[in-house]
Amino acid sequence: MWLLNTKSTTLEFFNEAQVLNHPYAILSHVWGSEEVLWHELREDRTAVHDKAGWKKITRFCATAEKYGFAYAWIDTCCIDKRSSADLTEAINSMFKYYYDAAVCFVYFQDVHKYVDQGNDSLIGAMEVTRAQLLSAVRATRWLSRAWTLQELLAPARRCFFAADWSEIKGGGDLLDVLAESAKISRQLIEDRSLLRSFCIGERMSWASKRYVTRGEDVAYSLMGLFDVHMPVMYGEGAEAAFKRLQREIMQSSFDMTIFAWRANYESSGLLARSPADFADVPPLGLWAPWNLAPFSMTNVGLSIRVNITDEQQILDNIKQHQQKFEKPRSGVTLLAALQCDVQTPTGQWQIPMVYLEPVKGARFFVNGKCLNAYRRVRCAEWMILPSKQFVGCPFEDILVLQDEQYELARQATQQHFSRRES
Structure with missing residues (x-):
């Protein structure tokens, strides 16, 4: 030094x-x-x-x-x-x-x-x-x-x-x-x-409106706040550096508030693209580690276990004052519950659910299980539910594809069927 x-x-x-x-x-x-x-x-x-x-x-x-x-x-x-x-x-x-x-x-x-x-x-x-x-x-x-x-x-x-x-x-x-x-x-x-x-999502929010001269510093300047270390590679770009930071954080944390962001993207993986995606997040809280499952990034997407349902079942349950869930219908937009809490403006703690859309024809074997692949959609919003309305919601092991994995899946599928039809 x-x-x-x-x-x-x-x-x-x-x-x-x-x-x-x-x-x-x-x-x-x-x-x-x-x-x-x-x-x-x-x-x-x-x-x-x-x-x-x-x-x-x-x-x-x-x-x-x-x-x-x-x-x-x-x-x-x-x-x-x-x-x-x-x-x-x-x-x-x-x-x-x-x-x-x-x-x-x-x-x-x-x-x-x-x-x-x-x-x-x-x-x-x-x-x-x-x-x-x-x-x-x-x-x-x-x-x-x-x-x-x-x-x-x-x-x-x-x-x-x-x-x-x-x-x-x-x-x-x-x-x-x-x-x-x-x-x-x-x-x-x-x-x-x-x-x-302080949870990951809140720490990210502190950096959401700060500026850098070199784009990659949006990630490098946060390493100390999360006690992670990684190679410095100027030229990789701000988004790549920030996603790499999140992958490093996930290596030693089960804190799902890392996925509790909202941004005006039509489609995305579960990793944020910038600290700006965490701007204006409500107060966040962790779940006690009773039934938490590990999540990790693989070369075919983010492997994660989530409670999952569709919007119509939730609306029906709210309307009929019941907690009756069935297996979600295939091919529809689904809702996946993040294993954390958000605080409403009235002070209640509820569960955030993000919107997922199945990736057509994409299924992968991970650790001996065949997993369906999804993308996050309607990224600017989420649905929140009181925990009591969430009892009985089924869980599923799934993959959520990041941008590069999604594009590769689309390209591979298109080329595969193109060859079969020729």
């Missing part, structure tokens, strides 16, 4: 054991257009002295030294981004870097503590009110970026700074602004150990 010496602003390398003996301050910020990179700091330093990023580094180091830290870390120049191995290690370790830091300095470059502050001089400047300051924090770009989500949640201690590097005093009102703007529980911001108590 490369650390900045706060006195000399030079880079020094420490192995994992050595880092434990060198407490460091870490910076959370939004990148600008003139950042100083690792190789620039290692080469001719005079060439970067006119860059805005150099001024940020020197002010950060000076502030860290003032707070008693001999070393500091900043993502612009403490990662050799020319090395794919170093970049992959750093991105996979990023959450840990912030978690292990003695303090995180959060720098709001677009928040000013003084009226009409256009330079570093504070002579005659009038300080803004606390309400005005908090309003500026609420609108800061820092709250809109994907990478800063983990930088908010991972550190044990945070200090906040305005554009001139003057400290913004903390307090309950500042935490309230951060929690409200980030749509995150204030209790979590105060106690990072609570992170695992």
